Amino acid sequence: MLEIYTDGAASGDPGPSGIGIYIKNGKDHVEYSFYSGVYSNHEAEFLAVIKALEICKQAYPEEILSVRSDSKLVVDVIEKEFTKNPKFAPLLDEILRKSHTFPYFFIKWIPEKQNSKADQLARQAIQRHKEDFFTQ
Template sequence: MSDATAAAGPETGGEKTVTVVDIYTDGACSGNPGPGGWGAILRYGTVEKELCGGEPGTTNNRMELMAAIQALEALKRPVKVRLHTDSQYVKDGITKWIHGWKARGWQTADKKPVKNAELWKRLEAAKKPHEIEFHWVRGHAGHPENERADELARKGLKEARQRG
């Protein structure tokens, strides 16, 4: 297969063959709220696919979530994923907080509606077929893939601003 979304070939892991896709995501916003963009890189071995998009009126947290959602939704079959994000909000939300939110009917501990609940539900559905490790990386610290994901997010922001 010819692109990363197809997760095209095996990576050897012990006795069995495991397909591993690395995903790097970022979100950007000009004003919060304001126009925003998201970017993602999907990498399988030497094959890469870049994705980006944006919205004219959004928040940075929504764009961080959309980057992860769009990347996972682009995968064509179940794979092992290492998702790298500079958003503690995304990492902690999907690995820790979501369990309590669901148990409380999508309310926070202080009984307020969870912000961006529809995106958290979409992210949870997008991750379901995959085995995912979430990794936090420091933003704007020279990590090449995070810097590229940031460039893609800013491209999505620019396009959203032009559509306005």
Template structure:
């Protein structure tokens, strides 16, 4: 991305807002961010001198500024535009193109993920904006999570289990469910459904989903036809859950990047059909 005169970039990560003078300075953030980190990036022009003085007064650190999101008000940066950036979740570093409409930072900008390359994104029902700082509303990043899912079947068909791992910036949830005697594909769908139900139960509104089942990922995106009636029923259930999120993104990952969900699925094989176990760990 070519640098523009007087441009500056506002980056929100969890409860911290950083201000950068060069887009190249942001690249390290994008490549180092793990799946639990949710970044929002906006662009403005001609950072006012009073704003710079305010930033310094509230804690100058990092490059070049970094302050608590609670200290951000709607008039601080003026008009900002959502800014395209390299999506850390996307294989090969493809570009995540956010909406180019101009809004202010105080109204939390929900990204237009319909143009995401390399995976599928589904913006759903519109909701009122949430404030970035203060006590009026929860931060939108607190409503976001990532989900890894995997299924296991010993015999295909045989004793099967579903596993899912859910993360936000503060916690990690590990889920296991016995699914009886089933094929691996059924177990994969059951694991996705398990994770989506749990995410909705916990109140998450934005979700990034990854799994090593190419069949499930492509059928959810509508890229592959569904021939088996049982698969059609499971896919329909998963899509109904997907539509309850404000934004939904699913992508296929290699098996070696899905080891935690795989471990939960293998543990779930020993559970009774429909029996669910869960545990939670603070990050």
């Protein structure tokens, strides 16, 4: 079973956003940090889960996934498989479609302090984007 920590961050609402993904596979781990465009913080949180599912589909297609997020909103929406928010609906649909390709998919809320690595990776993506933007 993989432990997948995801986080999204935005500098503004909406603003430049980044996603961080930290995957633990036993004693091994891998880290990902991506700039995701101009989104709200909540949208970036959903995008982080989507990207994590895409990565896992390529690298670990037969694994059991245990996703952890510090976003209660994201965890609640995915667990209930429902949202009234029209911005979140297509993101939820994509998560459900992608998650159903794995043998088992779980999502769990964790406190921010337990998600510091994914948070750091998300913020690094925003910072790299800003630095790249200003050096062009």
